[in-house]
Amino acid sequence: MKPARLHEFFSFLLAGILAATVGCGGSSSSSTSTSSGGGSTPAVNNVQTITVNTGPTAGPPTNSPAINEAFTSVTVCAPGSTADCQTISGILVDTGSPGLRILSSALTISLPQQTGAGGNAVVECLPFVDGFTWGPVQTADMTIAGEQAKNLPIQVIGSATFTNIPTSCSSNGTEEDDLKSLGANGILGVGTFARDCGNACTVAGSNNPGLYYTCSSSGCQVTTESLANQVANPVAFFATDNNGVLIELPAVAGAETSVTGSLIFGIGTQSNNALGSATVYTLDPSTGNITTRFNNTTFTNAGFLDTGSNAIYFLDTATTSLPTCSNLTFWYCPTSTQTLSATNQGANGASASFQFTVANADTLTSNVTVGVADGLAGPNAGTFDWGLPFFFGRHVFTAIENQNTPGGLGPYWAY
Amino acid sequence: MNLNISRSILLILALPFSLSASLGRNATSVQEDLAKMQGTLRTSSGNSYTLHEIQTSTGVAVKEYASPVGTVFAVTWKGPFHPDLRQLLGPYYDEYVLAVRTQRAQRSGHGPISIQRAGLVIQVSGHLRSFVGRVYVPQQLPSGMHVEDIR
Numbered sequence: 378m379k380p381a382r383l384h385e386f387f388s389f390l391l392a393g394i395l396a397a398t399v400g401c402g403g404s405s406s407s408s409t410s411t412s413s414g415g416g417s418t419p420a421v422n423n424v425q426t427i428t429v430n431t432g433p434t435a436g437p438p439t440n441s442p443a444i445n446e447a448f449t450s451v452t453v454c455a456p457g458s459t460a461d462c463q464t465i466s467g468i469l470v471d472t473g474s475p476g477l478r479i480l481s482s483a484l485t486i487s488l489p490q491q492t493g494a495g496g497n498a499v500v501e502c503l504p505f506v507d508g509f510t511w512g513p514v515q516t517a518d519m520t521i522a523g524e525q526a527k528n529l530p531i532q533v534i535g536s537a538t539f540t541n542i543p544t545s546c547s548s549n550g551t552e553e554d555d556l557k558s559l560g561a562n563g564i565l566g567v568g569t570f571a572r573d574c575g576n577a578c579t580v581a582g583s584n585n586p587g588l589y590y591t592c593s594s595s596g597c598q599v600t601t602e603s604l605a606n607q608v609a610n611p612v613a614f615f616a617t618d619n620n621g622v623l624i625e626l627p628a629v630a631g632a633e634t635s636v637t638g639s640l641i642f643g644i645g646t647q648s649n650n651a652l653g654s655a656t657v658y659t660l661d662p663s664t665g666n667i668t669t670r671f672n673n674t675t676f677t678n679a680g681f682l683d684t685g686s687n688a689i690y691f692l693d694t695a696t697t698s699l700p701t702c703s704n705l706t707f708w709y710c711p712t713s714t715q716t717l718s719a720t721n722q723g724a725n726g727a728s729a730s731f732q733f734t735v736a737n738a739d740t741l742t743s744n745v746t747v748g749v750a751d752g753l754a755g756p757n758a759g760t761f762d763w764g765l766p767f768f769f770g771r772h773v774f775t776a777i778e779n780q781n782t783p784g785g786l787g788p789y790w791a792y
Numbered sequence: 793m794n795l796n797i798s799r800s801i802l803l804i805l806a807l808p809f810s811l812s813a814s815l816g817r818n819a820t821s822v823q824e825d826l827a828k829m830q831g832t833l834r835t836s837s838g839n840s841y842t843l844h845e846i847q848t849s850t851g852v853a854v855k856e857y858a859s860p861v862g863t864v865f866a867v868t869w870k871g872p873f874h875p876d877l878r879q880l881l882g883p884y885y886d887e888y889v890l891a892v893r894t895q896r897a898q899r900s901g902h903g904p905i906s907i908q909r910a911g912l913v914i915q916v917s918g919h920l921r922s923f924v925g926r927v928y929v930p931q932q933l934p935s936g937m938h939v940e941d942i943r
Contacts, residue, residue: 446900504923687903
């Protein structure tokens with residue numbers, strides 16, 4: 378036993394030295410062990426597995442399989458507690474929004490409620506492109522891989538305590554406060570913004586867009602919400618690896634049931650998240666967009682990379698000659714797979730063209746067990762939305778605004 | 793008289809959004825939109841339609857297109873948030889919500905909205921801090937006007 382243990386010890390020591398050596402070298406070596414770095418500051422495990430599959434809505438009672446949605450799990454604890462914790466799966470990984478949002482129906486622990494003016498509960502209305510989420514702002518310690526975001530303001534969606542949605546909130550369109558309408562147990566927003574609303578919500582009066590409310594028994598009123606109290610991108614709360622994320626997904630051939638990839642925290646902070654040869658495309662800081670050109674159309678500051686969108690959405694039949702599907706009119710259905718070319722350009726002038734494919738969505742999605750489909754695309758008036766298929770076979774970095782990275786200050790995307 | 797006119801213009805500009813119209817309603821409802829969105833209004837007339845442009849207090853650029861008889865047949869918006877869609881879409885709001893919910897359930901995932909109904913076209917895309925939307929009633933487009941003119 379003793380010699381064996383001694384052998385283990387030396388192996389461990391050797392592995393540590395090797396890991397530290399590679400980590401310091403900053404070379405292009407990629408597959409370093411994520412175990413202890415062995416130096417003065419042991420490396421944190423910054424790799425979280427993500428899975429693209431039919432997701433938590435595939436089975437009964439929702440029976441609504443997802444397609445091209447990347448899911449993962451997070452652990453939330455009452456602040457400061459190591460016992461009052463819960464790990465929740467089926468969380469959508471979204472580079473198109475900031476902040477952690479969890480369905481009330483998926484949350485079994487109770488978290489402290491954030492309070493505002495008059496000691497009343499702070500409740501948020503967050504607009505998405507296809508609707509809104511409504512629910513209280515609460516505080517949690519969130520753990521994912523080896524990273525922890527302490528005292529993180531999160532949104533608990535669809536809480537039974539706050540069922541009266543103010544008209545100014547419900548005027549955003551469709552409510553997405555349960556499993557079926559949200560399509561996930563929650564959303565892990567790891568986009569380029571550090572806070573969801575930003576400065577607009579910190580001012581009083583008519584300039585306030587009305588995302589945050591204080592609610593009492595007599596109703597809810599729009600309130601100001603400081604940046605520090607706003608629902609935040611959890612990555613910015615990490616002690617290390619807090620300047621952005623790297624998403625790695627394998628190439629996908631047509632339709633598959635499932636693929637797995639990695640959500641890696643930090644940019645240039647460890648040996649597994651170096652920018653390497655990736656090109657940095659900085660964003661227009663107010664919109665969080667880049668410029669995309671397709672044929673003769675230029676989307677100036679209206680292109681974006683979004684793991685939360687399940688297809689590549691652009692233009693229409695008149696401009697692309699791609700017919701939409703007969704029933705699924707939000708997707709294209711060309712008779713044969715088309716290879717197209719587009720150019721992305723950053724605010725920094727970095728520009729490169731690349732190819733992408735558009736396949737027949739009816740064919741891709743005909744089998745309900747399919748959870749991943751390359752070539753899924755559809756029409757979109759006004760923006761160029763590079764959804765999850767853009768990420769297949771790529772390593773895509775998302776740098777958070779005002780954070781330092783070896784590629785410069787965020788916000789940017791790099792790939 | 794002149795003084796009165798400039799006073800009323802000033803009043804209109806300073807008033808919280810009270811001069812605009814909802815989709816499908818008379819152009820006088822533009823005033824109500826203006827009041828609701830606490831914005832400023834600029835109106836210009838073309839050959840076949842009148843354009844009411846509202847800059848809301850939350851930084852959203854709203855456009856309402858009214859026909860020669862004064863009915864608003866198209867609205868668009870662009871900005872960091874959505875405008876008050878219940879106000880802007882007026883009698884079409886319920887159909888909007890239903891149509892979006894139906895597409896959302898069908899798509900098995902998130903993405904921009906692209907709905908072509910017989911009597912209503914809905915196109916919304918972007919993300920928080922950068923939304924764009926366009927909703928119009930195709931039958932009510934004045935003759936000579938093209939869909940591409942709504943932007």
